[in-house]
Amino acid sequence: MSKMTIQAGLVVAPALLLALALGCGKSTPDASRVIANIGGGKLTEAEFQDIVKSLSPDPKEAQAFLTDATARNDRAQLAQRIAMSRAITVYAAQTGLDKEPSVKRQLEQQQANIYFQALMKKRMAGMTPTDEQLQAFYKERVAALQAQGRAQGVPPFETVKAQLPELWKQQQMQTLSDQIQNEVKQKVPVTLADDYRPAGAE
Incomplete structure (x- = not known):
């Protein structure tokens, strides 16, 4: 059983750090075992399990990570x-770092990304x-290559079929990204001053 997805969470990227910070002290109280004390806060086993499940798209992988003795x-x-991520968040609040304008702007951007x-x-x-x-x-890709004069030597569909789902998903992600941004614009109208409007923007 591969643990690569969850192990990637071992490196706390800024986005994950913010997600953990936002969740600090806001989760529903539970009676599960406390596995870490962080200043006046705590990390429970139930919270930890939820985090692991959120890091892995595969429920079986997450379960193995949580129960396998070798993990x-x-x-x-x-x-x-x-625990260290939460400790840094608490320390930032204690020192007033969380109130600094530049830090607040970075947190706001990271939160939007999440x-x-x-x-x-x-x-x-x-x-x-x-x-x-x-x-x-596949036909769309081949047609695009033909239009560029680069279709010679393109392998047949059956040869590349196994690689196509990932490429298809990447295309769908771009389409979805555009859809989400359009939905946000409709639900939350944004207007910019004329001298701050990008060229070609509506």
């Missing part, structure tokens, strides 16, 4: 990273192309 050290490292990624993840969930969609996608 004990990986679990410990992840718990340590989460929300956008969450929207993308929800829309992409369960999105699996049919054979017909893959064939249509």
Whole structure:
């Protein structure tokens, strides 16, 4: 069982750090075992399990990570990273760092990125192309290459079929990204002063 997805969470990227910080002290109280004390706060086993499940798109992988004896050290490292992330957040509040304008702007941008990624993840969930969609996608790619005069030597559909779903998903992600941004613009209208409007913007 591969643990690569969850192990990637061992490196606390800024987006994950912000997500953990936002969740600090806001989760529903539970009676599960406290696995880390962070200043006046705590990390419970139930919270830890939820975090692991959010890091892995594969429920079986997450379950193996949480229960497999050979993953004990990986679990410990992840718990340590989460605890340190929360400790940094608490320390930032204690020192007033969280009130600094430049920090608040960076946190705001990271929060927007997290929300956008969450929207993308929800829309992409369960999105699996049919054979017909893959064939249509393949034909579009071949036609584009023909238009550029680069279609010579393109392998047949059956030869590249296994690689097409990932390429198809990448295309869908771009389409979804555009859709989400358009939805946001409709629900939350934004207007810019004339001298701050990008060229060609509506």
